Amino acid sequence: MSTPLKVMLGNHPHTRQLKNGTVPVDGADCQYPEASPLPPAFARMVRDLAYDICEMPLATYLQARDAGIPLTLLPAVLVGSTHHRSLTRLPEGPELSPGDLVGRRVGVRAYGQTTGLWVRGWLQEEYGVKSSDVTWVTTEDVHVAQYVNPPYVQRSKAERVADLLRSHDVSAAVLGPKAIGGQGAGLVPLVADAENAGLAWIERHGTVPANHLMVVRDDILRTRPDAVLAVYRALKKAIADTADERDDSPAGRAVTAGWSDQLTKCLEIGGRYALEQGLVTEPVDVAAIERKTTFLDR
Template identity: 85%
Template sequence: MSAQLKVMLGNHPHTRPLKDGTVPVPGVDCQYPESTPLPPAFARMVRDLAYDICEMPMATYLQALDAGIPVTLLPVVLVGSTHHRSLTRLPEGPEIGPADLAGHRVGVRAYGQTTGLWVRGWLQEEYGVKSSDVTWVTTEDVHVAQYVNPPNVERSKAERVADLLRSHDVSAAVLGPKAIGGQGAGLVPLVADAEQAGQAWIERHGTIPANHLLVVRDDVLRDSPDAVRAVYRALAQAIADTAGERDDSPAGRAVTAGWSLRLTACVEIAAQYAREQGLIGQGVDVAAIERKTAFLDS
């Protein structure tokens, strides 16, 4: 009898082969529910454990781990890129730079948004502006219900982050990859040479920032390890089969399956940033996570 798993995946070129059956998952009857938009599914996973396996933003995973939510990271990067272009301003506004943001208000979808995690990381690392130096104005709550925002985070009634800029409530705004080409159309990055700065970050750290990875419920990992491994291997195969559909940009190179020095570094850096920003309170033992999931490639 086949194991049955509810697997929540976004619609990406490398997840399509699983969803349409081109790449089968031997011995597993996979259900692929849809969520449009995708982010509410992340909240359902960390609040209600609604799925067996779920695509998960890096920051949400780190906060879930910190809160003791029983999910385990699987070594798959589904979405990633550099984020120096994600910090934006109005083109007709003051030509404010990243180093000028201390004491200013900056819009972000949620304080726990992964793009914001990476932006605040390089903002401190490269410009000396700490997360606590800025008032972060949000339009949504974080996914992990147990988390309480720090005092320098305000909730706005605005529906979209770009609206905060256009109403002049903030000096700059953090926009995720999809929002840059949508609600953020016409906005300009605070970093003039954003692509070069992102590449320099990659060279300095030896990794590419991951936005979305994959998690599994701990009880599913414990009770159905073969089924979890079958899903993981099928997804790894789909990622390999669709390599030709991705370019050589950071976003294209970010999509990977399997533990590597690059992925380990990515999780470690994200955890360091998250702790510096008050998103998590404890360090993360990445080696322990690797040991727990090493059987996937055995």
């Protein structure tokens, strides 16, 4: 009997269906280890190849690929949304426009955090603020050990990004979706109409920013392609089966499975942003990424 696949997934409606057996993985035996919080599992995957298949933030995957870590992207978006609301400030502080951040300090969990990737992308695109125009103050290291932060990134001893704001160490802070409702409660976005600004970004680019996708170890894809296909097909079914649990918001529309124009555009834009921000050293070849897993959708 084959060794069970270790599949590390967060708890989303579409992934819980695999974990609880509602959607069986026909043709593969899977184990689903738990990690709470989830981000340390991402570091274990890119540093130690700790799992066979793993949920993975887009920026972490791009950095891992750039570093030559043997992982392959699977075409399934597990989490995504727009991020104009993710750049926040204290409500009682002075009003700031995103364009006012040049020369200021901004908090972010890690420079390689995917939310930060998307925020810095639209900051440059819409306000002309380059990554190097800001000092990025972090509370954690990037997941990919080989990566060295640029000189305009500083590490803080603070445990939480919101604490940087409340101690007035930074002028603004980048918070992911969960943090906005948690440690970021009460903070306000710098973009006055963040929701419509995010929708305008989607209209302009024809895609929704992806935060978490999935990766598989190259050796597992090479030696057990049928098992990988079984996991992918089960996840694709679970995403389809839970469609009525998602609304028409960007977060609802982001969750998809399969190669599509939306996913290709997302990777192209994310790859361009990553290169502009110094997260990767070479342009991202999205066509090469896609070629490795086109067999999944045949």
